[in-house]
Amino acid sequence: MKGTIFQRREPLNDTQLLMTITIGIFVVMYMLAVILLGGGFLHAQQIFDMLNDNASLVIVSCGLTIVMIGGGIDISVGAVTSLVVMSCVLYLNKGGNIFISILLAVGIGLVFGLVQGFLISYMEIQPFIVTLAGMFFARGMTTILSVNPQKVDHEAFSKLRDTKIEISWLGYKAKNGNLVPARIELGVVVAVVCVILAFLLLKYLRLGRGFYAIGGNQKSALMLGINVKLTRFMSYVICGLLSGISGYVFMMHTGAGNATNAAGMEMNAIAASIIGGTLLTGGVGNVIGTLFGVLTLTTIKKIVVSSGLNDPWWQSITTGGMLCFFILLQSIVLGRRAKKKKT
Amino acid sequence: MQEECLLTMRQIDKRFPGVVALNGVDFTLRKGEIHALMGENGAGKSTLIKVLTGVYQMDGGEIRVEGKPIFIKSPQDAQNHGISTVYQEITLCPNLTVAENMFIGREDSVWVRRGKYEKRAEEILMDLGVPARSTQQLGDCSLAVQQMVAIARAVDMKCKVLILDEPTSSLDDKEVQMLFSLMKDLKSQGVGIIFVTHFLEQVYEVSDRITVLRNGELVGEYLTEELPQVQLVSKMIGKELEELSNLGETEEKNSEEQEVFYEAEGLSSSAARPFDFSIRKGEVNGFTGLLGSGRSESVRAIFGADKVNGGTVKIKGQEVKITRPIDAMKNGIGYLAEDRKRDGIIADLSVRENIILAMQVMNGMFKPISRSESEAFADEYIKVLNIKTASRETPVGSLSGGNQQKVILARWLLTHPDYLILDEPTRGIDVGTKLEIQKLVLKLAEEGVSVTFISSEVEEMLRTCSRLIVMRDRYIVGELKGSDLNQTQVMKTIAGGEA
Numbered sequence: 087m088k089g090t091i092f093q094r095r096e097p098l099n100d101t102q103l104l105m106t107i108t109i110g111i112f113v114v115m116y117m118l119a120v121i122l123l124g125g126g127f128l129h130a131q132q133i134f135d136m137l138n139d140n141a142s143l144v145i146v147s148c149g150l151t152i153v154m155i156g157g158g159i160d161i162s163v164g165a166v167t168s169l170v171v172m173s174c175v176l177y178l179n180k181g182g183n184i185f186i187s188i189l190l191a192v193g194i195g196l197v198f199g200l201v202q203g204f205l206i207s208y209m210e211i212q213p214f215i216v217t218l219a220g221m222f223f224a225r226g227m228t229t230i231l232s233v234n235p236q237k238v239d240h241e242a243f244s245k246l247r248d249t250k251i252e253i254s255w256l257g258y259k260a261k262n263g264n265l266v267p268a269r270i271e272l273g274v275v276v277a278v279v280c281v282i283l284a285f286l287l288l289k290y291l292r293l294g295r296g297f298y299a300i301g302g303n304q305k306s307a308l309m310l311g312i313n314v315k316l317t318r319f320m321s322y323v324i325c326g327l328l329s330g331i332s333g334y335v336f337m338m339h340t341g342a343g344n345a346t347n348a349a350g351m352e353m354n355a356i357a358a359s360i361i362g363g364t365l366l367t368g369g370v371g372n373v374i375g376t377l378f379g380v381l382t383l384t385t386i387k388k389i390v391v392s393s394g395l396n397d398p399w400w401q402s403i404t405t406g407g408m409l410c411f412f413i414l415l416q417s418i419v420l421g422r423r424a425k426k427k428k429t
Numbered sequence: 430m431q432e433e434c435l436l437t438m439r440q441i442d443k444r445f446p447g448v449v450a451l452n453g454v455d456f457t458l459r460k461g462e463i464h465a466l467m468g469e470n471g472a473g474k475s476t477l478i479k480v481l482t483g484v485y486q487m488d489g490g491e492i493r494v495e496g497k498p499i500f501i502k503s504p505q506d507a508q509n510h511g512i513s514t515v516y517q518e519i520t521l522c523p524n525l526t527v528a529e530n531m532f533i534g535r536e537d538s539v540w541v542r543r544g545k546y547e548k549r550a551e552e553i554l555m556d557l558g559v560p561a562r563s564t565q566q567l568g569d570c571s572l573a574v575q576q577m578v579a580i581a582r583a584v585d586m587k588c589k590v591l592i593l594d595e596p597t598s599s600l601d602d603k604e605v606q607m608l609f610s611l612m613k614d615l616k617s618q619g620v621g622i623i624f625v626t627h628f629l630e631q632v633y634e635v636s637d638r639i640t641v642l643r644n645g646e647l648v649g650e651y652l653t654e655e656l657p658q659v660q661l662v663s664k665m666i667g668k669e670l671e672e673l674s675n676l677g678e679t680e681e682k683n684s685e686e687q688e689v690f691y692e693a694e695g696l697s698s699s700a701a702r703p704f705d706f707s708i709r710k711g712e713v714n715g716f717t718g719l720l721g722s723g724r725s726e727s728v729r730a731i732f733g734a735d736k737v738n739g740g741t742v743k744i745k746g747q748e749v750k751i752t753r754p755i756d757a758m759k760n761g762i763g764y765l766a767e768d769r770k771r772d773g774i775i776a777d778l779s780v781r782e783n784i785i786l787a788m789q790v791m792n793g794m795f796k797p798i799s800r801s802e803s804e805a806f807a808d809e810y811i812k813v814l815n816i817k818t819a820s821r822e823t824p825v826g827s828l829s830g831g832n833q834q835k836v837i838l839a840r841w842l843l844t845h846p847d848y849l850i851l852d853e854p855t856r857g858i859d860v861g862t863k864l865e866i867q868k869l870v871l872k873l874a875e876e877g878v879s880v881t882f883i884s885s886e887v888e889e890m891l892r893t894c895s896r897l898i899v900m901r902d903r904y905i906v907g908e909l910k911g912s913d914l915n916q917t918q919v920m921k922t923i924a925g926g927e928a
Contacts, residue, residue, distance in 0.1 A: 100524060100568075294541075298524055299529075301524070302523055302524035302525060303522050307533075310520070310522070312533065
């Protein structure tokens with residue numbers, strides 16, 4: 087069979103097309119940053135910093151992308167992250183065990199995923215409503231746990247937090263002549279592992295393809311013999327699990343718990359997923375795109391901040407503008423494609 | 430002829446609250462045959478299919494596949510018994526590849542073995558001559574190819590019985606031919622195909638046998654070559670031809686002298702092929718033809734309910750543009766939609782609110798109708814049309830079908846239309862109300878209102894209309910009036926003349 091005409095390359099599908107656009111735009115933005123703002127952006131550390139600061143956002147966005155591919159939405163992810171941070175901080179400060187604190191983080195995320203997934207999938211309640219309730223619930227719980235910021239005071243955790251991977255050949259010479267190696271936090275490793283696992287799940291696992299199927303056409307998916315309810319349930323469970331992991335990574339980065347932690351993170355995650363080429367209508371998307379969505383968002387913010395527009399609203403405004411631009415671009419590109427298909 | 434019986438359905442009963450959908454229906458499918466299942470709206474063919482595919486549970490009867498009695502609990506179950514269905518609307522996922530669509534939901538491992546699936550899919554597609562690549566995104570394929578992919582999936586699932594439910598309604602002629610050659614191919618491999626369609630020509634082109642249902646009962650099973658088209662039509666509609674020939678009396682109805690109210694030339698919409706049409710003041714005419722012949726699509730084009738593509742429209746000799754329903758309403762045209770649940774009533778609103786709806790739209794948002802005014806209107810029409818409702822504030826959803834229909838009629842009458850289009854106004858309502866509505870139509874005509882009437886029951890059309898426009902396969906194939914207005918002539922025209 088090899089070597090027949092069927093071996094020819096397929097044109098990009100919707101997911102690949104949108105992802106390519108995202109990566110292209112990220113590259114352009116980054117080059118723009120290098121040109122406008124000069125040298126700092128040429129250091130590898132700049133990219134690592136972007137990842138260091140946003141590892142938990144990357145993880146949360148992966149979960150959200152999975153839910154969105156399945157045609158759903160989860161706006162509780164930021165609040166769950168925050169709850170996980172606060173719970174783990176308090177637990178560790180009581181002299182808890184590192185290993186158990188990790189289990190606690192994952193457990194909290196999992197419980198949210200299980201309950202919300204059950205309500206959405208089996209009780210057939212609107213995902214927006216369920217996760218909105220989840221969001222309020224998690225935020226409320228966080229505040230009950232502690233109104234005041236809590237710093238982690240735990241020896242083993244501090245060690246874990248300060249563990250950094252140093253790559254000297256990617257470092258740069260500081261002004262005093264010392265070599266500063268590039269530093270990567272452990273959270274980034276966790277995030278990258280999450281992205282890879284999510285990518286493999288979406289591409290090669292039966293469950294992952296099921297997400298695309300139910301997002302593409304739920305009725306068809308049912309007729310094709312997919313367990314739609316279970317598949318949707320699993321998407322929320324995975325998303326919840328990743329929110330838990332994200333919380334722990336967040337804590338490893340900041341080393342403190344605060345009731346306002348990760349405020350608005352769900353919105354950033356939605357933005358990152360959309361910029362990364364996930365369609366809100368479901369069925370199209372990819373976590374690699376989402377990773378670049380996070381990087382693009384961050385680059386924009388860096389540019390804004392570096393240009394001296396330090397007030398937070400400038401970041402909001404540019405993020406909003408970017409999001410509009412991407413959604414327009416997506417609908418134009420997909421619209422043209424659909425038209426071409428017809429003729 | 431002693432072919433092997435693949436599927437036998439015996440004495441199938443299915444009841445819904447208040448309706449007997451299937452009453453002791455038998456159906457037999459043999460190995461390697463294409464069996465057309467025919468019947469008008471409400472004949473029970475889709476219910477029979479749904480019983481067979483496990484969407485509905487039957488209330489009585491027996492289904493056997495290859496002699497073994499089976500009990501079908503769900504669509505999944507039906508597939509496991511080798512009964513696969515390809516529905517009119519494609520039930521695949523457009524965002525996945527062709528290969529994935531063929532294998533998703535029945536993989537044998539947790540991992541997706543992409544390469545293996547693609548290779549297998551490629552083989553099947555080649556084998557069946559489906560012009561698609563396994564790695565292609567399904568949404569990029571034409572509708573016909575998508576349908577064939579659905580069939581290919583069914584074939585690979587070792588289906589013995591393949592049900593094609595209206596597979597050709599969204600395909601063009603070339604695509605239909607592709608589908609037919611695929612069907613014949615499968616037939617030669619011993620698959621039994623149940624072919625549900627409303628295109629008569631297609632039935633005669635591919636099918637070996639025809640089963641006709643009417644009103645939930647079996648009319649009979651025939652060999653296609655032994656059943657002339659006109660006979661088939663009369664069996665579907667329910668009159669024996671001989672009996673009809675004797676029913677020649679038709680009364681002349683006046684209409685000739687009146688001015689032309691509405692005239693369309695080359696009118697076409699996204700759903701209707703270009704057609705010419707005119708109606709005089711006070712005339713009652715009708716579109717007839719089998720389901721899917723384009724009769725509803727044509728009147729929808731007149732009302733601007735579908736996207737109008739071209740043609741000129743004149744009202745009282747003056748050219749007007751009607752592209753949206755509101756344009757039509759402003760020109761005095763009212764339209765009572767075919768599907769009253771979907772396009773007509775708003776079930777949760779009261780009788781009164783439903784009645785004043787069209788008038789409110791005509792008045793615009795900023796001229797509300799006062800409560801007392803609307804109450805007066807509602808009371809008036811409840812009385813005039815004899816609508817049986819507990820009160821004017823009762824939600825329409827709780828009324829019977831006939832009374833719901835009257836509410837919609839009242840809604841249009843309130844706008845004092847010059848031209849009223851009634852699409853199947855009497856479907857699913859009791860005989861008494863049917864007569865009332867027919868009388869009302871004639872009374873309106875006397876008052877100078879033009880009416881276009883559509884009904885599946887030819888008899889009813891003959892009673893009310895002075896002119897009948899006959900459609901077949903989405904073209905106007907004839908216009909009958911005067912002495913030609915009799916059942917025999919109508920059926921002959923519907924079926925294509927050669928009786």
